[in-house]
Amino acid sequence: MAKVLTSKEENYSQWYNDLVIKADLAENSAVRGCMVIKPYGYAIWEKMQSVLDGMFKATGHQNAYFPLFIPKSFFSKEAAHVEGFAKECAVVTHYRLKNDEKNGGIIVDPDAKLEEELIVRPTSETIIWHTYKNWIQSYRDLPLLINQWANVVRWEMRTRLFLRTTEFLWQEGHTAHATEQEAIDETDLMIHTYAEFAEEYMAMPVIMGSKSETERFAGAIDTLCIEALMQDGKALQAGTSHFLGQNFAKAFDVQFANKEGKLEHVWATSWGVSTRLMGALVMAHSDDNGLVLPPKLAPIQVVIIPIYRGEDQLPMISKTANRIKKELEAKGISVKYDDRDTHKPGWKFAEYELKGVPVRIAIGPRDLENNSVELARRDTLSKSVIKQEGLDVFVENLLSEIQENIYKKAFDFRAQNTHTVDTWDEFKDIIENKGGFVSAHWDGTSETEQLIKKLTKATVRLIPLDNKKEEGKCVFSGNKSEQRVIFAKAY
Amino acid sequence: MAKVLTSKEENYSQWYNDLVIKADLAENSAVRGCMVIKPYGYAIWEKMQSVLDGMFKATGHQNAYFPLFIPKSFFSKEAAHVEGFAKECAVVTHYRLKNDEKNGGIIVDPDAKLEEELIVRPTSETIIWHTYKNWIQSYRDLPLLINQWANVVRWEMRTRLFLRTTEFLWQEGHTAHATEQEAIDETDLMIHTYAEFAEEYMAMPVIMGSKSETERFAGAIDTLCIEALMQDGKALQAGTSHFLGQNFAKAFDVQFANKEGKLEHVWATSWGVSTRLMGALVMAHSDDNGLVLPPKLAPIQVVIIPIYRGEDQLPMISKTANRIKKELEAKGISVKYDDRDTHKPGWKFAEYELKGVPVRIAIGPRDLENNSVELARRDTLSKSVIKQEGLDVFVENLLSEIQENIYKKAFDFRAQNTHTVDTWDEFKDIIENKGGFVSAHWDGTSETEQLIKKLTKATVRLIPLDNKKEEGKCVFSGNKSEQRVIFAKAY
Numbered sequence: 001m002a003k004v005l006t007s008k009e010e011n012y013s014q015w016y017n018d019l020v021i022k023a024d025l026a027e028n029s030a031v032r033g034c035m036v037i038k039p040y041g042y043a044i045w046e047k048m049q050s051v052l053d054g055m056f057k058a059t060g061h062q063n064a065y066f067p068l069f070i071p072k073s074f075f076s077k078e079a080a081h082v083e084g085f086a087k088e089c090a091v092v093t094h095y096r097l098k099n100d101e102k103n104g105g106i107i108v109d110p111d112a113k114l115e116e117e118l119i120v121r122p123t124s125e126t127i128i129w130h131t132y133k134n135w136i137q138s139y140r141d142l143p144l145l146i147n148q149w150a151n152v153v154r155w156e157m158r159t160r161l162f163l164r165t166t167e168f169l170w171q172e173g174h175t176a177h178a179t180e181q182e183a184i185d186e187t188d189l190m191i192h193t194y195a196e197f198a199e200e201y202m203a204m205p206v207i208m209g210s211k212s213e214t215e216r217f218a219g220a221i222d223t224l225c226i227e228a229l230m231q232d233g234k235a236l237q238a239g240t241s242h243f244l245g246q247n248f249a250k251a252f253d254v255q256f257a258n259k260e261g262k263l264e265h266v267w268a269t270s271w272g273v274s275t276r277l278m279g280a281l282v283m284a285h286s287d288d289n290g291l292v293l294p295p296k297l298a299p300i301q302v303v304i305i306p307i308y309r310g311e312d313q314l315p316m317i318s319k320t321a322n323r324i325k326k327e328l329e330a331k332g333i334s335v336k337y338d339d340r341d342t343h344k345p346g347w348k349f350a351e352y353e354l355k356g357v358p359v360r361i362a363i364g365p366r367d368l369e370n371n372s373v374e375l376a377r378r379d380t381l382s383k384s385v386i387k388q389e390g391l392d393v394f395v396e397n398l399l400s401e402i403q404e405n406i407y408k409k410a411f412d413f414r415a416q417n418t419h420t421v422d423t424w425d426e427f428k429d430i431i432e433n434k435g436g437f438v439s440a441h442w443d444g445t446s447e448t449e450q451l452i453k454k455l456t457k458a459t460v461r462l463i464p465l466d467n468k469k470e471e472g473k474c475v476f477s478g479n480k481s482e483q484r485v486i487f488a489k490a491y
Numbered sequence: 492m493a494k495v496l497t498s499k500e501e502n503y504s505q506w507y508n509d510l511v512i513k514a515d516l517a518e519n520s521a522v523r524g525c526m527v528i529k530p531y532g533y534a535i536w537e538k539m540q541s542v543l544d545g546m547f548k549a550t551g552h553q554n555a556y557f558p559l560f561i562p563k564s565f566f567s568k569e570a571a572h573v574e575g576f577a578k579e580c581a582v583v584t585h586y587r588l589k590n591d592e593k594n595g596g597i598i599v600d601p602d603a604k605l606e607e608e609l610i611v612r613p614t615s616e617t618i619i620w621h622t623y624k625n626w627i628q629s630y631r632d633l634p635l636l637i638n639q640w641a642n643v644v645r646w647e648m649r650t651r652l653f654l655r656t657t658e659f660l661w662q663e664g665h666t667a668h669a670t671e672q673e674a675i676d677e678t679d680l681m682i683h684t685y686a687e688f689a690e691e692y693m694a695m696p697v698i699m700g701s702k703s704e705t706e707r708f709a710g711a712i713d714t715l716c717i718e719a720l721m722q723d724g725k726a727l728q729a730g731t732s733h734f735l736g737q738n739f740a741k742a743f744d745v746q747f748a749n750k751e752g753k754l755e756h757v758w759a760t761s762w763g764v765s766t767r768l769m770g771a772l773v774m775a776h777s778d779d780n781g782l783v784l785p786p787k788l789a790p791i792q793v794v795i796i797p798i799y800r801g802e803d804q805l806p807m808i809s810k811t812a813n814r815i816k817k818e819l820e821a822k823g824i825s826v827k828y829d830d831r832d833t834h835k836p837g838w839k840f841a842e843y844e845l846k847g848v849p850v851r852i853a854i855g856p857r858d859l860e861n862n863s864v865e866l867a868r869r870d871t872l873s874k875s876v877i878k879q880e881g882l883d884v885f886v887e888n889l890l891s892e893i894q895e896n897i898y899k900k901a902f903d904f905r906a907q908n909t910h911t912v913d914t915w916d917e918f919k920d921i922i923e924n925k926g927g928f929v930s931a932h933w934d935g936t937s938e939t940e941q942l943i944k945k946l947t948k949a950t951v952r953l954i955p956l957d958n959k960k961e962e963g964k965c966v967f968s969g970n971k972s973e974q975r976v977i978f979a980k981a982y
Contacts, residue, residue, distance in 0.1 A: 034558035067525035094582040095646040
């Protein structure tokens with residue numbers, strides 16, 4: 001079969017686009033910047049959702065649902081939020097269409113203009129804190145630990161499937177606490193939850209840390225994030241958790257009576273991950289043959305393909321294949337038996353490689369004779385002949401091994417592409433020619449950060465949590481620095 | 492505790508509104524017609540989603556996600572759809588806000604006007620069939636069995652929590668088939684799936700049938716529905732499944748090459764249920780004390796409440812309570828042990844009655860002595876003392892019994908409130924004074940249907956599936972009729 005993907009080497013960006021489309025993950029829609037998430041892509045997203053939702057609930061959170069629309073005036077209430085947050089929003093101005101009597105078709109009814117425009121939520125802090133005002137009176141109402149699964153819209157000028165789209169799907173947690181420390185702990189808990197998800201399920205190593213002031217969420221006191229390294233040496237921010245202080249509580253006048261009956265403003269956090277994780281998953285592991293999915297998130301973990309000549313061989317093979325399928329399913333493994341006669345085995349092999357199915361089992365007449373199967377791993381592309389007896393246990397262990405191996409590969413890649421740098425020349429050279437994470441001293445000023453960005457396109461990705469304090473000189477300004485931070489070019 | 496609800500007798504509509512708000516299901520938001528679904532309400536919706544999603548997948552459907560926005564011109568493509576479908580839509584005309592230099596705050600940037608307005612989806616047939624054009628080339632691509640969980644917006648003038656809101660959550664299935672019969676069978680399968688869900692899980696008996704022409708979905712050849720009877724004698728349409736013929740395939744030019752290589756237009760269905768089901772669930776079973784939830788959809792199936800005087804009694808009670816909790820959870824039963832010291836037992840009793848928790852277990856010092864508990868059923872409000880030994884099996888069986896009993900009660904209510912009527916006077920009398928379903932002959936014309944509606948507010952709810960053919964005379968016009976249909980006033 002001809003290669004269906006541009007190679008990574010040739011054009012990483014094109015490789016990514018090809019892969020997302022060819023592997024049936026998503027495609028561009030008729031609406032600028034909005035994507036259609038196709039069934040195979042959506043099945044992966046559902047697995048992500050299911051795991052994350054379980055983690056949120058295990059840490060005491062409940063789901064709820066808030067309106068899609070936010071009155072325009074709400075955005076003006078928190079000064080930093082309105083100043084810093086992207087104003088590229090979808091604005092609803094009318095509520096009715098009518099027939100166009102002159103030209104046919106339909107037009108917007110000019111008589112149905114809204115008194116106040118509504119914004120399609122780009123994030124929900126404002127509408128949620130407006131709501132919390134009525135939910136919170138006393139310390140007994142706290143903490144309030146709420147999450148929402150929703151679609152949001154940010155009018156992006158340059159979009160890329162999953163990585164940056166006008167509409168995307170996400171979850172946004174919004175919690176309210178009686179004390180500052182409790183809110184800080186929550187912010188910390190959730191970034192650790194995201195890190196655990198990224199590493200354990202996506203097999204994607206991440207660094208946790210704080211954003212610099214310029215990269216902080218508009219309205220936050222502190223923004224924690226997880227950053228992963230993609231195969232092209234660029235960083236990707238995969239999740240954020242914000243400590244919002246009392247900013248939104250003050251903006252929306254949310255106070256509670258403490259145990260002594262005194263009124264205090266509530267402390268807040270918000271945190272989110274989105275369908276951007278799909279892009280991270282693709283870019284962290286995949287190769288020129290297609291997706292490489294970690295078994296824990298693969299919609300199909302094992303595919304079985306019959307190899308036969310002539311219709312009469314198929315029934316015997318199917319009997320064995322279906323038995324094996326049942327045995328694997330009894331272990332909680334998801335299996336597809338693809339006995340379609342419309343496609344040849346070679347085509348199917350390439351197809352499931354493209355789709356990143358972790359394990360492929362092929363069964364032909366000779367396998368029936370030998371009570372064996374041919375088994376191929378997607379991560380290493382290696383093949384071996386395995387006895388049918390005990391195959392279920394073998395595959396179960398193999399899936400764990402693949403999960404670990406994918407993680408290890410990404411971990412080693414990151415180790416090889418993380419550079420400790422002490423001079424500006426070296427900094428520029430690595431950022432320009434090698435990419436990856438650069439650990440360097442920074443004087444902590446936004447001014448330096450902006451200049452570095454202007455000159456190299458690299459930004460401070462994060463100041464790692466529990467960062468080692470180490471006296472040094474800023475790699476750019478030469479000014480005093482108390483710690484190294486992580487720089488990289490980023491998605 | 493004082494009654495927190497208006498009684499049903501006094502004002503059914505007010506009782507409903509009180510209940511939805513007081514039981515923490517939902518509330519009105521700052522945005523006209525849009526609701527906030529609160530955690531307890533959302534937990535019930537999540538249970539509904541989970542069951543329905545499993546049913547859809549078991550019948551071969553896959554989930555996907557299509558854009559929130561639909562270009563205005565798409566609505567004009569299917570003539571009946573644009574003509575018949577509500578034009579009360581949210582219209583996005585601009586994509587940017589900017590600071591208001593003069594007055595402060597933010598304004599819509601007049602320079603950021605969209606060339607073509609976007610409609611926030613009221614339903615997704617148009618954008619989905621536009622997409623299907625690229626997905627369907629050959630009979631091998633069919634059937635295409637896709638479902639989407641999404642939010643939709645219809646600008647309603649008069650809204651009521653869950654029953655009719657501007658934004659609501661739903662699922663919409665959109666399937667494509669090679670033959671007419673296959674699409675008809677799919678339409679039928681899905682209405683049966685909805686009926687099974689309503690009866691088995693919501694404990695709500697429904698009638699399946701066809702809508703009359705005037706009540707049909709705009710663009711459909713046939714609309715099947717399920718209708719349930721609420722406690723005030725009004726009907727509620729709880730789900731619909733549409734046979735769309737080739738209408739959308741023709742409008743969006745979706746053709747496939749059949750086995751002979753000839754091009755044909757694809758056959759379509761669409762089907763949906765929404766958060767309206769939450770309203771149905773509330774109205775089908777609840778009473779003046781609050782919600783009555785069927786155990787299969789109750790977020791908390793059993794609540795355990797300790798009865799104690801003085802702090803020293805609590806540890807012993809808690810020990811027993813936690814043991815019982817574990818035993819019940821081992822049976823897959825969801826249990827809450829409410830040992831909060833901020834509220835008295837009487838308050839908790841009322842609270843969980845209000846929230847419809849099916850089984851309440853109270854444990855006091857005397858129960859510890861006697862190895863017993865006090866157990867109360869929410870459906871009958873009856874109490875009994877039960878031995879702790881074997882309590883898990885007892886409760887497991889009791890939950891099934893409650894599920895059945897709630898269904899039976901609703902079934903009997905419907906039986907008592909379904910009237911077979913042959914004269915116009917009787918028809919008017921029952922509709923005006925008693926309510927309920929009225930089975931009557933109808934001449935099949937839209938004209939008669941409209942006149943009946945005008946005079947009595949009753950509409951043809953449905954023509955039941957597999958309806959008995961029976962010659963008769965239309966209850967209104969006296970013209971020939973070949974079958975009885977079901978009339979009622981409706982939500």
